[in-house]
Amino acid sequence: MGVSERVVGRLILYRRLLKDLADEGAGYVFSHELAARAKSTAAQVRRDLMVLGYMGSPARGYAVRDLIAALSVFLDAPERQKVALVGVGNLGRALLAYFVGRHPQFTIAVAFDADPQKVGRVVNGCPIHAMDSLGQVARQEGIDLAIIAVPAPEAQAVAAELYKAGIRGILNFAPVRLWAPEGVYVEHLDMTMSLGRVAYFGRR
């Protein structure tokens, strides 16, 4: 009964596209219209939406507002989820600047860094803490997710600290395959691999 990573990814995309449609004033949308925006097919969209239980009308299609609501019930936690950023370097700063205030369902509530120069500062409204306070601060703030943006050799050790602190999900930017205990979800976002793939497929 579990929904696959791919389906969840596409549902997130559909919700974004539906929000655009709502802003454009659309009341209803057909699966083939959503598919055109998602660069996918109508059958794929309908199959994906089956997991929601929400049903469209054969005559009008899907009610945009209602479908966004159904997607949000499915995708979002009941309360806003708090995220910790570990590693406030070049990438970490860009992430802080980007995610602040943009997404209602998650906030980067705190950041951590090993550099004493950075500890104590506040970047984009987000305080930077020392690494040795990770466990304490994470529990105190009720953090359940983390982003790893530290150099590759540090990533596994940082992940281990996060597991100890009770984190349930990690988005890892370091080009390292992390070990994770049962029950913790890790997504590897590997930019170098992506660029390598573009280089490979862009050439044939």
Add this chain to the structure above:
Amino acid sequence: MGVSERVVGRLILYRRLLKDLADEGAGYVFSHELAARAKSTAAQVRRDLMVLGYMGSPARGYAVRDLIAALSVFLDAPERQKVALVGVGNLGRALLAYFVGRHPQFTIAVAFDADPQKVGRVVNGCPIHAMDSLGQVARQEGIDLAIIAVPAPEAQAVAAELYKAGIRGILNFAPVRLWAPEGVYVEHLDMTMSLGRVAYFGRR
């Protein structure tokens, strides 16, 4: 006879792991050892490596140096590939800082930005050009790949300029599904989707 995106991605990962092994002084490696580092299985590794034509020895496993060489023949273009970065904002600057000098097979040779304040400056050894010189500079420099790091509403128009300039592959960071003509490969690296997935799966 085409190799799938997934297989290419894993081959890129294996090469990285093999380079670590080479640095550690390993001469040979077994599929199950590589699998352990890749958080995968021995059968998967062996199946993936089949596309290379290179064959390991049943007694010793794979010769690390030779396998890296075979992977490089398969993955890399004959000459170094040049990449253009479009959009030198928070993310673009982080990418410039990161990719400079790090990867032998591709270089970010030039950048482009719409902001006149940024045009003419050189960041991490990479000159920033105006958007209206994109076609000319790209052809002159022999650029074949591009990274899009402009705000979402600008991304599709930027992509269209890149197609005109003859670019063959794009790595897109904007949370927008780009249309692409036949023969151009586009990879969407959607951080918001990734974080959304971490939020979803980290919670159950």
Add this chain to the structure above:
DNA sequence: GTAACGCTGTGAAACTTTTCACAAGGATTC
């Protein structure tokens, strides 16, 4: 020399994901 071992390469099975195809059904037209 030969037996035992533990690996690789790969057909075939199992599983997952996508696509097809069509019954059922509202809206609109006549």
Add this chain to the structure above:
DNA sequence: GAATCCTTGTGAAAAGTTTCACAGCGTTAC
């Protein structure tokens, strides 16, 4: 009211991906 149209939801087929399982083989042990 009946006919037409174009949609949805979903079983079933097709396509793609991973895992299993084992023949074959180089190495080592004796």
